[in-house]
Amino acid sequence: MEFFIDTANLDQIKEMQELGIIDGVTTNPTLLAKEGAEPNEQLKKICEIVKGPVSAEVIGLTTEVMVKEARELSKIASNIVVKIPMTKDGIKAVKILDKEGIKTNVTLVFSQNQVLIAAKAGATYISPFIGRLMDNSQNEIDTLWEMMEIINAYDFKSKLLVASIRNARHVVEAAKMGAHVATIPFAVLEKMFKHPNTDKGLEAFLKDWEKLQNQLKNK
Ligand code: G3P
Numbered sequence: 001m002e003f004f005i006d007t008a009n010l011d012q013i014k015e016m017q018e019l020g021i022i023d024g025v026t027t028n029p030t031l032l033a034k035e036g037a038e039p040n041e042q043l044k045k046i047c048e049i050v051k052g053p054v055s056a057e058v059i060g061l062t063t064e065v066m067v068k069e070a071r072e073l074s075k076i077a078s079n080i081v082v083k084i085p086m087t088k089d090g091i092k093a094v095k096i097l098d099k100e101g102i103k104t105n106v107t108l109v110f111s112q113n114q115v116l117i118a119a120k121a122g123a124t125y126i127s128p129f130i131g132r133l134m135d136n137s138q139n140e141i142d143t144l145w146e147m148m149e150i151i152n153a154y155d156f157k158s159k160l161l162v163a164s165i166r167n168a169r170h171v172v173e174a175a176k177m178g179a180h181v182a183t184i185p186f187a188v189l190e191k192m193f194k195h196p197n198t199d200k201g202l203e204a205f206l207k208d209w210e211k212l213q214n215q216l217k218n219k
Pocket of ligand 1: 006026028129131132163164165183
């Protein structure tokens with residue numbers, strides 16, 4: 001399973017990149033707005049840090065504008081993947097971009113039928129927003145299982161990129177079903193490292209070691 005980090009923050013990306021645990025990055029207009037920098041400059045910096053896929057989203061709503069924006073975004077770096085919203089115009093854009101060899105990530109996906117349509121259109125990645133399904137009182141895990149079943153049933157080339165992850169359990173659930181990618185916020189990645197027994201166990205080991213050293217000294 002690949003881990004992408006869901007942020008446009010350079011410090012967060014650098015920290016996780018140095019740990020060697022991330023394979024790519026996803027951004028969206030909200031995440032870029034949080035950073036306050038010129039978006040294309042920020043995306044260029046991100047692509048210099050991470051060599052894996054970096055998702056950058058179009059703003060236009062028509063196929064024509066989306067395709068134009070996608071071509072521009074893909075010039076930023078060779079690892080840019082263009083995020084396209086799950087709309088009729090978006091799907092038309094995905095088909096055109098797929099033929100041009102521009103990788104796409106169909107975003108704002110909430111249903112199994114949307115997955116089927118995006119996969120048939122040739123999306124490179126499909127991003128179900130499971131946290132937002134949960135916010136809507138839908139069973140996000142059952143929905144995700146069915147999405148994964150659909151991708152596997154027809155051997156589509158699209159990869160399921162689980163997005164809007166809110167907690168470490170979401171990552172486990174995505175891994176259990178063999179989802180190709182999870183894009184994870186920095187705070188959740190940090191939590192995935194931790195367990196209280198690891199800290200407690202380490203503290204006890206060090207204490208016992210110190211005790212032994214003192215005993216040996218006093219022999
Ligand atoms: O990758 C999509 C993600 O950024 C959306 O997450 O938490 O805003 O639903 P959230």
